[in-house]
Amino acid sequence: MxxxxxxxxxxxxxxxxxxxxxxxxxxxxxxxxxxxxxxxxxxxxxxxxxxxxxxxxxxxxxxxxxxxxxxxxxxxxxxxxxxxxxxxxxxxxxxxxxxxxxxxxxxxxxxxxxxxxxxxxxxxxxxxxxxxxxxxxxxxxxxxxxxxxxxxxxxxxxxxxxxxxxxxxxxxxxxxxxxxxxxxxxxxxxxxxxxxxxxxxxxxxxxxxxxxxIDGMHNNDPRYVEGTFPIRRMNFDEAAELAYFGAKILHPSTIQPCKDRGIPVLLKNSMAPDAPGTVISDAEVGGHVYRAVAAKDGITAVRIYSARMLMAYGFLRRVFEVFEKYRTPIDMITTSEVAVSLTVDSDCRLPEIIAELSELGTVEVDTGNSIVCIVGRLDHAEHGRAREIMEAAGDVPLKMISYGASHRSIALLTDTRNRTRLLRNLNDKLFGKDAE
Ligand SMILES: Nc1ncnc2c1ncn2[C@@H]1O[C@H](COP(=O)(O)OP(=O)(O)O)[C@@H](O)[C@H]1O
Ligand SMILES: N[C@@H](CC(=O)OP(=O)(O)O)C(=O)O
The missing domain is CATH 3.40.1160.10 (Acetylglutamate kinase-like)
Structure with a gap:
């Protein structure tokens, strides 16, 4: 069927x-x-x-x-x-x-x-x-x-x-x-x-x-980058990361129900039905380290500074509880000694969230950002991957970096005004002409 x-x-x-x-x-x-x-x-x-x-x-x-x-x-x-x-x-x-x-x-x-x-x-x-x-x-x-x-x-x-x-x-x-x-x-x-x-x-x-x-999932966002190419085969997890971090071709929740039942998902072009498109399945796909890059706009970064965070436990739980209460998912998170930065893609409950977070510390809100996510086989034991990505990003200012949560992705936060330049820099440096 x-x-x-x-x-x-x-x-x-x-x-x-x-x-x-x-x-x-x-x-x-x-x-x-x-x-x-x-x-x-x-x-x-x-x-x-x-x-x-x-x-x-x-x-x-x-x-x-x-x-x-x-x-x-x-x-x-x-x-x-x-x-x-x-x-x-x-x-x-x-x-x-x-x-x-x-x-x-x-x-x-x-x-x-x-x-x-x-x-x-x-x-x-x-x-x-x-x-x-x-x-x-x-x-x-x-x-x-x-x-x-x-x-x-x-x-x-x-x-x-x-x-x-x-x-x-x-x-x-x-x-x-x-x-x-x-x-x-x-x-x-x-x-x-x-x-x-x-x-x-x-x-x-x-x-x-x-x-x-369009003829399947491309290795980069064709609305902003020239010379992108379709990826013929992808693993469920790679596709989920890409959809989650903005590849517009696929709604972020699409992969999970099919992954749970092992049902392959085909992305096809109705304007060119004979083109092969992309097959997404549970098969591990070898080949190139870098698979694709995607961008998600409309991201708000929220930073909470609090001396109470120093050497304390339970602080992050209290922060998360506020987001849970207002049913607002968090995309990226980084912490330092006395501050936590996180991002959300929905600001409809932000006023209430900020009011409650202000009881925990000083809150700073920074709107108009984009997450750019690089998906691939990013084995953390391999030497030089992070350097390679940072060098490819070039001089684009980065506000947050999320690396290590998954072997499949690294996410970067930048001002939306820099999003296209970042996508292009990554495309030029991470994908050779023979990539697929
Ligand atoms: N990585 C990507 N691969 C393919 N298309 C992408 C990618 N990122 C963004 N897009 C854009 O997504 C568009 C398809 O969007 P989508 O919402 O699925 O259209 P529709 O629902 O009308 O079929 C493409 O035309 C393309 O411009
Ligand atoms: N029509 C709805 C649902 C949808 O999925 O549309 P599309 O497949 O054209 O992205 C929307 O625009 O949000």
Whole structure:
């Protein structure tokens, strides 16, 4: 059984959706997970923000009209028999978003609004599959996907896809789920990859395929660095480190469910389906020491100075408890005699966190940073690795270095203004022309 996921760019137009349908049929996909057409979730998020601010009816109407045009045009180019159903679905969705925005009731409305992109895209695409003569069925992901302590109701899911072996193509939404309060919720931005991995794991799939707009995981971020190349095979742990530290192609939580069940993950290009892509599995991959570099922006560094830390135990526990209380994960951490520095990628609870940390010592907050992570076989017993990396970084100022927690990665913190230069320096020095 194969589970395939297509990202927003892969379903971003009628032409791309046709390509996606070809791939689904060619691969014999049992379950297909779709994101919303590219740009939709951002627009819905903006509508929700305007609704939260209040008094922005015009802005909301303008955004809704744009969305409606995009979906109606797509339906027009894609469908003939199914067009009337599709445009009725578009109309209903726009009305629902408008009503939710008008009666905005905080986070619950926000979640409902941003869920509509996946719901509409999958509805449209299922109509198209049917029009092509395929036996396609639309599955409502929140019926089996749960957020909070994320889980899939395997019983409900297996029952829902019972006819997969008889050639039915099941289409479902990535990203969305039922929240702990029983209402529509989501798995966080970019979460459709995670949906596919969870569904694959729950069904014991033979393979999870993540289809995007690039030929697999590259050795560096192609948005900032020229001459990057795809990595053909990766180990689960390497891929997890890269996704965690920013490789945008993969949501950070995607690898674990597949690793737990030993299910290979393939990263493929929907614009070039015959390109080999990247295979991620539990096989140890030999070869070059340095595998890839990734960057994550929007990082805030928090430093806590306290003489009480000197020779004390229990201090770090108290610091961690504050982050735990506000459900804010820590990415990097370094300590000195009287200070601890750590980084977070979410600043939504930062005011409360800082207020509580201030009871432990003097707190300094430094925003606008990036983590750049080098992933490879970084055997700590080998001579000269750290020097090699530092020399490659060159004169880029580094604010924190995290080395030693894993044999697979070293993470560097720098001001985001230096991120591209650091990525390029590392690319030039750590990856020779013959690297893959
Ligand atoms: N290491 C990397 N390898 C491949 N792509 C990367 C990497 N880092 C960043 N990217 C970017 O990620 C993009 C794909 O992002 P993604 O969110 O998966 O798209 P979608 O969900 O629309 O399919 C690529 O177009 C590429 O620019
Ligand atoms: N549509 C959601 C979920 C998602 O995963 O999208 P994509 O696969 O296009 O990154 C988002 O934009 O966050």
């Amino acid at each position: 194969k589970v395939l996921k297509f990202g927003g760019t892969s379903v971003g137009s009628a032409a791309n959706m046709r390509r996606v349908a070809d791939i689904i049929v060619r691969e014999g996909a049992s379950v297909t997970v779709l994101s919303a057409m590219s740009g939709t979730t951002d627009t819905l998020q903006r509508i929700a923000s305007f609704a939260a601010a209040g008094g922005c009816e015009e802005e909301i109407a303008l955004l809704l009209a744009g969305l409606k045009r995009k979906y109606v045009r797509c339906a027009g180019e894609l469908l003939s028999d199914g067009y009337a159903d599709a445009s009725a679905a578009v109309e209903r969705t726009m009305e629902r978003v408008a009503a939710e925005a008008a009666a905005y009731a905080g986070e619950v409305s926000q979640r409902t609004i941003i869920a509509q992109g996946e719901l509409l895209t999958t509805a449209l695409f299922t109509l198209y599959m049917k029009e092509r003569g395929c036996r396609a069925e639309l599955l409502h992901a929140p019926a089996f996907m749960y957020g909070g302590e994320v889980r899939v109701d395997g019983g409900v899911l297996r029952q829902s896809v019972a006819d997969a072996a008889r050639g039915v193509y099941y289409i479902t939404q990535g990203f969305i789920c039922t929240g702990p309060d029983g209402r529509l919720d989501n798995l966080g931005r970019g979460g459709s990859d995670y949906s596919a991995a969870l569904i694959g794991a729950a069904l014991g799939a033979g393979e999870v395929q993540i289809w995007t707009d």
